[in-house]
Amino acid sequence: AQSVTQLGSHVSVSEGALVLLRCNYSSSVPPYLFWYVQYPNQGLQLLLKYTSAATLVKGINGFEAEFKKSETSFHLTKPSAHMSDAAEYFCAVSGRPTGGGNKLTFGTGTQLKVEL
Amino acid sequence: DTEVTQTPKHLVMGMTNKKSLKCEQHMGHRAMYWYKQKAKKPPELMFVYSYEKLSINESVPSRFSPECPNSSLLNLHLHALQPEDSALYLCASRQAGTGGNEQFFGPGTRLTVL
Numbered sequence: 318a319q320s321v322t323q324l325g326s327h328v329s330v331s332e333g334a335l336v337l338l339r340c341n342y343s344s345s346v347p348p349y350l351f352w353y354v355q356y357p358n359q360g361l362q363l364l365l366k367y368t369s370a371a372t373l374v375k376g377i378n379g380f381e382a383e384f385k386k387s388e389t390s391f392h393l394t395k396p397s398a399h400m401s402d403a404a405e406y407f408c409a410v411s412g413r414p415t416g417g418g419n420k421l422t423f424g425t426g427t428q429l430k431v432e433l
Numbered sequence: 434d435t436e437v438t439q440t441p442k443h444l445v446m447g448m449t450n451k452k453s454l455k456c457e458q459h460m461g462h463r464a465m466y467w468y469k470q471k472a473k474k475p476p477e478l479m480f481v482y483s484y485e486k487l488s489i490n491e492s493v494p495s496r497f498s499p500e501c502p503n504s505s506l507l508n509l510h511l512h513a514l515q516p517e518d519s520a521l522y523l524c525a526s527r528q529a530g531t532g533g534n535e536q537f538f539g540p541g542t543r544l545t546v547l
Contacts, residue, residue: 349534360437360523360538361476368534407475411534419464419527420489421536423475 319344319410321391323424331432336380336395338427340408343389350391351409351421352382361407367391378402403431437539439524445545448514454542456507456524463529465507466536467499470521482507483529514546 324339342348349368353361365376372384382393391408408424437458446452456465464483468476481489482501496518498510507524521543525536 351535353538358521358541358543360439360540361525363535363537366535413534419534420478420481426473426475428473 319346319348319412319422321350321408321410321422321424323406323408323427325427326425327428327430329430329432330398332400333397336393336398336402336429338393338406338408338429340382340391340393340424341389342391342408342410344410344412346412349411349413350382350384351411352376352380352391352393353407353409354378355405355407355426357404364393364406398429398431400431400433403429405429437524437526437537439522439539439542441542442540443543443545445547446511446514447547448516450514451510451512453511454509454522454524454544456509456539457505458526458537458539459505460526460537461504461528462526462537463504464527465501466525466527467507467509468523468525469518470523470541476523480509511544514544516546519544519546 320343322341351366352364355361365374367374367384375381380395406427409421411419411421440455467479470476479493480499485501496513500508521541523541524539527536
């Protein structure tokens with residue numbers, strides 16, 4: 318079984334400050350990990366993914382995440398927050414791709430607020 | 434074309450109506466998904482189609498009926514819904530087999546059941 322835990326349902330940062338959104342995973346097999354962003358009344362957009370090729374993953378919009386097996390973590394960071402980063406962020410985990418319908422297991426989400 | 438499209442964007446229906454949601458992708462993906470998302474919650478998986486065959490049904494009530502007519506199209510037929518079925522319905526697609534594991538989401542259909 319696989320699961321992810323997102324610590325902090327709400328995070329507030331000042332514009333220009335570091336963004337850190339936390340995600341810890343639990344998986345009995347090597348995990349595939351993802352971060353998605355959802356703006357109000359929109360679908361989910363893939364920010365980045367970890368598939369074991371490299372532990373530091375760079376994504377879109379200046380975000381990156383580091384896979385740390387010893388800490389079972391995959392935290393999302395951005396050096397300098399922008400007002401447009403305000404959104405809901407979901408961490409998700411799945412197993413190795415198979416011929417069937419792979420399932421994504423989502424965390425409960427973190428609402429990021431960016432203040433002037 | 435690297436997007437998933439969904440129609441309609443908004444839908445209001447009564448409890449006795451029959452309506453359908455449509456999802457389309459032209460990325461050659463062979464796995465397609467329906468999710469239901471309530472406000473402030475993560476998406477909940479409803480159905481998965483793999484190579485046009487239903488592979489996962491997460492014990493969804495029969496008033497929701499999925500259909501995959503071809504590899505690019507996914508429908509969700511709705512009948513006799515309840516007010517608690519009001520939600521954002523998201524479609525997603527993925528390369529099937531051992532290809533990429535990420536899912537690509539459409540913009541969703543906002544459903545209101547009166």
